[in-house]
Amino acid sequence: SSAAVLTEYRGLDVASTAELRRALTNAGGEYKVYKNTLVRIAARDLGLELDDLLTGPTAIAFVTGDAVSVAKALQDFAKTNPALVVKGGLLGEQVIDEAGVKALADLEPREVLLAKLAGLMAAPMQQMANLLEALPRNFAYGLKALIDQGGAPGAPADAPAAAEDEAPAADAEAEAPAPEAEADAPAEDTPAEAPAAAADTDTDQAEESADTEKES
Known part of the structure; x- marks a missing residue:
C-alpha cells in the first residue's frame, strides 16, 4: 500500500462500520481494525514514529487504489457520522496529520x-x-x-x-525608310544635270555651224 489513513472508530455501530467498509472498498481502500501495540511495533520496525496517532481505538484504511479517493470517502463519511475521527496517516514514507489528510481529500x-x-x-x-x-x-x-x-x-x-x-x-x-529617301535623292538630281549637259552639246554644235559658215 502506498498510503494509509489512521482513524478512531469509537462510537460506530456495526451497520455504520459495514457502510464505511463498502464506501472505502468502492474508493479503492481496505478498512481494518488493529491493536495499537501491534501498529506501534510494526511502525518502529519500518523506522516510522506513529505514537501521536495511536490514541484510542484505531482502525486503518489502507489504500489499494487512489489515495485521494480514499481520503475523500473518509471525509464524506465523517460528515454524516461524527463518531468517525480521522487522526492522520502515511503518504509514502511521510507521516501526515489530520490536516494533511484533509488536504489530500481536497485534491481532485x-x-x-x-x-x-x-x-x-x-x-x-x-x-x-x-x-x-x-x-x-x-x-x-x-x-x-x-x-x-x-x-x-x-x-x-x-x-x-x-x-x-x-x-x-x-x-x-x-x-528604316530614311536611307531609301536618301537613295532616291541622287536619282532626282541626275535629270537636273542632264539638261545642262544637253545645253553644252547644243552650244558646241552652234559654234561648229558658225565656223562652217565662215569658211564657206
Whole structure:
C-alpha cells in the first residue's frame, strides 16, 4: 500500500462500520481494525514514529487504489457520522496529520488529474500538429494568390523593361525608310544635270555651224 489513513472508530455501530467498509472498498481502500501495540511495533520496525496517532481505538484504511479517493470517502463519511475521527496517516514514507489528510481529500481524484495532465501534454502537440498542417496549406494559398495576381510582386516591375526593349526596335523600324529617301535623292538630281549637259552639246554644235559658215 502506498498510503494509509489512521482513524478512531469509537462510537460506530456495526451497520455504520459495514457502510464505511463498502464506501472505502468502492474508493479503492481496505478498512481494518488493529491493536495499537501491534501498529506501534510494526511502525518502529519500518523506522516510522506513529505514537501521536495511536490514541484510542484505531482502525486503518489502507489504500489499494487512489489515495485521494480514499481520503475523500473518509471525509464524506465523517460528515454524516461524527463518531468517525480521522487522526492522520502515511503518504509514502511521510507521516501526515489530520490536516494533511484533509488536504489530500481536497485534491481532485487521480483520474481527473491524469486527464488534465494528458490535456496539458496534448495541447502543445496539437498546436504543433496544427502548425505543421498549416504550413503547406498556407503555402498553397499563397501560391494560388500569386498566380491569380499574375505572378510574384516583382514581376510587373519587369514589364516596363520589356517595353523599353521593344521601343528601340520600333524606332529602328521608323528610321528604316530614311536611307531609301536618301537613295532616291541622287536619282532626282541626275535629270537636273542632264539638261545642262544637253545645253553644252547644243552650244558646241552652234559654234561648229558658225565656223562652217565662215569658211564657206
